[in-house]
Amino acid sequence: MxxxxxxxxxxxxxxxxxxxxxxxxxxxxxxxxxxxxxAGDASHQEAREAMKGRWRRPKKSLDWYRDTKQAFAELPEGGPRGAAGQPDESENPMKTIDIPGGVVHELPADLRDALLANTTALDIWTGLTPLARNEFICWVEDAKQQQTRERRIRRTQEELEEGKRRPCCWVGCKHRTPGTGKSRQFQPQFNLVTVD
Ligand SMILES: [Zn+2]
Ligand SMILES: [Zn+2]
Structure with a gap:
């Protein structure tokens, strides 16, 4: 596996x-x-189109299959973060806790780790509505630079502890409306003022 x-x-x-x-x-x-x-998740649309294209033109996509198969063959058994039965996971039961994500956004691994390390924030997180969690995840995922992303993850924990139920100054997830276009580049670009 x-x-x-x-x-x-x-x-x-x-x-x-x-x-x-x-x-x-x-x-x-x-x-x-x-x-x-x-689910109307625009962030996956590009990958979805690419995958659709592969089913339609399997010959053209042989390289992709070969590369993927090769990458799979080279992976260690269990995968990057350890699969069931591997010692690192049984030693760390925290990793197996199921933390809920958002409406269209899944909980990214780095935010998940930050929440696992902060029980106060984690408690509040699991008590939020999926819609509220979705906003925080979207805000974090929206960060273009790793530095910004890390700062937003920190802010998420702080804002949760401060009792905020939505990220401060965030326009809101725009991935929840189906049919908003193939890719985010085609969305009107608002100059949003967000506090990092
Ligand atoms: Zn995905
Ligand atoms: Zn979003």
């Missing part, structure tokens, strides 16, 4: 797919992309 993430398969998030073969994880990613599309 090995693990490949959405990102390793050309997608934008860190959702992990487990499987015995490269085909397993590719099929899991295909399902994941379909679900994201259904």
């Amino acid at each position: 090995k693990t490949m993430t959405c990102r390793q398969l050309g997608g934008p998030c860190d959702l992990e797919h487990r499987g015995e073969s490269a085909d397993d994880v590719i099929n899991a990613q295909d399902r994941h992309l379909k679900e994201a599309e259904k």
Whole structure:
């Protein structure tokens, strides 16, 4: 059993797919992309289109399959963060706690780790509505630079502890409305004032 993430398969998030073969994880990613599309998640649209294209033109996509299969073959058993049965996971039961994500955004690994390390924030997080969690995740995911992202993750914990239920000064997730276009580049660019 090995693990490949959405990102390793050309997608934008860190959702992990487990499987015995490269085909397993590719099929899991295909399902994941379909679900994201259904949910109106624009961030996955590009990867979804690419995957659709591969099913339509399998010959042209042989390179991608070969590379993916090769990458899968080179992965260690279990995957990057340890699979069931690996000692590191049984020693760390915190890692197996299921922390809820948002409406269209899944909880990214770095935010998840930050919440796991902060029980106060974690408590409040799990008590939030999925809609509220979604806003925080969207805000974090929106950061273009790693530095900004880390700062927003810190701010998320602080704002939760301060009792805020929405990220401060965030315009709101725009990925929840279906049919907002293929990619975010085509969205009108508002100059949002966000506090990092
Ligand atoms: Zn994904
Ligand atoms: Zn969003």
